[in-house]
């Protein structure tokens with residue numbers, strides 16, 4: 001199939017590359033010319049395992065190309081995927097500015113009948129809005145069909161998820177469009193859920209909201225476990241063995257971040273408000289997550305009372321491992337709170353340092369290795385469970401720090417090893433060691 005993908009961010013680029021890999025002829029369009037030039041030379045602007053290899057292979061075999069020119073990018077295409085950002089607006093609802101602009105550009109350059117497929121996460125009813133927006137701006141006499149094909153990939157394992165996800169959702173109010181979308185997606189060899197437009201849009205928000213709820217729930221259990229002398233690792237294991245609960249997404253920590261859970265939970269609350277329906281569960285999920293981000297610094301402040309002038313090493317900055325994305329990363333609020341309390345902060349992340357420099361305070365110093373960060377530090381705080389940070393032995397901290405005091409916001413180490421190491425070790429929802 002001849003496909004055009006609008007937007008080459010995490011979703012658009014991975015979608016475009018993977019659609020090309022299963023045999024489609026794909027042109028990706030982005031308004032960011034610098035990004036397009038980078039992509040044309042076979043370099044991925046984002047860090048995703050396996051992406052560069054697939055990108056280069058499909059450019060070389062002629063299945064994939066890139067342009068910032070809509071006319072060139074839409075020529076001869078039967079399907080146009082929209083994968084532009086839908087960030088959080090000021091009132092918490094999804095901001096559709098990028099969608100609007102993409103629709104206007106599509107309408108001005110569409111020369112034949114086309115199926116518009118929305119990959120971006122958009123509020124219920126937006127696909128109908130997109131159809132109207134494009135139709136009212138069309139220059140040529142063409143007809144468009146519309147479909148929703150929400151994306152469930154995770155950053156850091158985006159390519160893997162595209163070929164190994166649990167399901168693909170295709171939504172349309174037109175049977176023929178659903179058949180076409182099903183045909184395109186057959187190449188991924190995953191179960192396909194066929195549904196109407198609005199249900200497809202709702203499946204995306206309901207899924208992210210449920211996962212966010214699971215995280216806030218386990219964090220609440222962790223905070224209580226700590227107070228009453230239980231261990232959240234054992235609690236989560238015991239809960240997760242019940243298949244109705246499931247053992248994934250039960251890792252307690254300093255809260256969820258990233259470009260999606262925070263914005264999508266707020267967006268669904270806003271969708272509820274517009275439908276005059278309160279969503280008390282989700283409102284509390286969001287509040288609980290905000291509070292959870294403070295938990296680790298609060299532990300530090302409880303122990304030291306005054307951290308002014310103390311040297312704090314922050315290990316891990318990205319919102320989760322295997323990504324360089326800093327959007328809504330808990331490290332932002334943690335470092336701000338440390339600095340506000342007078343601490344001297346040195347941070348290390350294996351991949352996200354460049355992006356972190358853009359969003360963290362200029363007072364944060366950046367280290368090139370774990371050793372570099374903890375050298376001469378009074379306190380070490382683990383914020384992201386990178387494999388490198390997890391594998392770094394607790395015994396080694398004392399070789400560099402003034403005294404090995406570690407606050408682990410991602411429960412990277414077993415309590416047994418923590419005890420043996422002799423380091424003072426605090427974590428989330430578990431007893432402290434050697435304190």
Ligand SMILES: NC(=O)C1=CN([C@@H]2O[C@H](COP(=O)(O)OP(=O)(O)OC[C@H]3O[C@@H](n4cnc5c(N)ncnc54)[C@H](O)[C@@H]3O)[C@@H](O)[C@H]2O)C=CC1
Nearest residue numbers: 007008009010011030031032084085086101102120121151
């Ligand atoms: N990042 C993720 O892991 C996931 C994101 N989503 C959803 O997918 C959508 C896209 O998210 P990301 O890929 O993270 O966004 P992103 O911000 O990484 O990328 C968006 C891209 O669209 C481009 N763009 C903006 N306006 C444009 C226009 N008018 N024409 C052409 N290109 C334009 C930007 O230059 C940028 O390269 C959002 O709705 C998001 O909620 C869904 C599942 C996973």
Ligand SMILES: O=C(O)[C@H]1O[C@H](OP(=O)(O)OP(=O)(O)OC[C@H]2O[C@@H](n3ccc(=O)[nH]c3=O)[C@H](O)[C@@H]2O)[C@H](O)[C@@H](O)[C@@H]1O
Nearest residue numbers: 151152153154155249250251253255256257258260319320
């Ligand atoms: O809509 C989206 O953008 C995507 O959002 C999430 O993917 P992502 O944000 O990449 O990352 P996750 O692995 O889900 O982690 C999100 C946040 O939750 C936190 N988390 C996750 C799992 C857990 O058990 N505990 C926990 O605190 C992570 O540290 C991270 O900050 C969903 O997992 C994807 O299915 C979805 O497509």
